[in-house]
Amino acid sequence: MNSRFIKGISHGIPICLGYLSVSFGFGITAAASGLSTIEASIISASNLTSAGQAAGVDVIKTGGTILEMILVQLIINIRYSLMGLSLSQKLDRKFTTPHRLLASYGITDEIFAVCSAQKQPLTPAYMYGIILISMLGWVTGTFLGASAGQLLPPSISSALGIVLYGMFIAIVVPPSRKNKSILFVTIVAALLSILFKYVITAITSGFAVIICAIGAAAIGALLFPIDDEEVEE
Amino acid sequence: MSIAIYIIVMAAVTYVIRMIPFTFFNKKIKSRFIRSFLKYIPYAVLSAMTIPAIFYSTGDIITAAVGTIVAVALAFFNCPLIVVALAASLAAYITNLIL
Structure with missing residues (x-):
């Protein structure tokens, strides 16, 4: 096979x-x-x-x-x-x-x-x-x-x-350890997610994940745009 | 209303959401910002879905916290996915027995 x-x-x-x-x-x-x-x-x-x-x-x-x-x-x-x-x-x-x-x-x-x-x-x-x-x-x-x-x-x-969740951690932690920009995005997303869980509770969890992910990835992309070589990998 | 209709609508909407971008985007994206954004999206999605939800995943915040610590530690040392996932669960189970 x-x-x-x-x-x-x-x-x-x-x-x-x-x-x-x-x-x-x-x-x-x-x-x-x-x-x-x-x-x-x-x-x-x-x-x-x-x-x-x-x-x-x-x-x-x-x-x-x-x-x-x-x-x-x-x-x-x-x-x-x-x-x-x-x-x-x-x-x-x-x-x-x-x-x-x-x-x-x-x-x-x-x-x-x-x-x-x-x-x-x-x-x-x-x-x-x-x-x-x-x-x-x-x-x-x-x-x-x-x-x-x-x-x-x-x-x-x-x-x-x-x-x-253990599996998610196993996926996120190793690249975060190697790459500071990924670590940054991971932390921003987690902080936003905590904010939606405990402070901005009117947003449903499905929406909250969308906003956190778009927000954190956009901030990461603005602050740490990837190099062209990285794309080729 | 027939349950079959609900099920068909559910499945169709979910499929179309997945299918359209995956199928019809076959050009490489040129924008550096969008390429960076798409590179970061998976980590952002997983992080937002995991924190703080993982602490509620076992019904007890202490067993979940122990499982989380075990998972982060094993992941830090590049253990395979299945090992990290099951060790977290085992740690939560054992903690529950001790408590």
Whole structure:
């Protein structure tokens, strides 16, 4: 089998494990909101996003309008546009339009993070590997959560809540250590995020992440524009 | 209203948001500012999503703080993703047993 595909699978295993526990929680919530196990699993398979799905289930539960559903998804998931734009800059030449149409389905926070940390250009095989294993974890966790309720004792499932964040830290810390401008952007984003959590609380968390990320990255780009050599890497 | 319609709308909106920039941006961006911005975006997004949310991720701020410290320390020494992620979780679990 294609070695890039295998590499994608191996890079996706931590995401898969994290997704299993997060989507387990989503499955429980969806079932509690009156959705069947199959409906919850279809939502997970077709959306592959945590915050958007949770908000979507809320709209379904409260009988909201289609317009409300569209706006909620647009606002919460608009960050994927930024991520897609960022990834589009580092695609291998093998990434033809059909591959792009297919792989764009799998742009999630975690998959984006791992892909953007890659030094080499991204190939379709690599992205399919990482998307496939992550999606399996996401749908399986949803299915188990919705059908079986609490399988894990609370002490384990709560400790698993930190898995995805641990992965984020593993992605952000090493480049921050090497590169002061990345460290700067990371700290500014964290400070803005704290501000929105405790001071400017009227902004919803989806919006807050967008504002913090755009703000911190823009300040970083103004103060520390990258050199042309860095782009070639 | 049928649940199927909601699900189709959800999935379609989410897909289109992801697909348009990823598929139709195949030129290299020339602006130095935008290229710098796009380089910094992933770190900014992850940082904003992690802090302060990580401290609430286990339902107990102390176990989460211990997990965070373990994760930062292991990441500082370039441990693999899966090791950092699971060690953070294990540290939170053990802390919970001790407390």
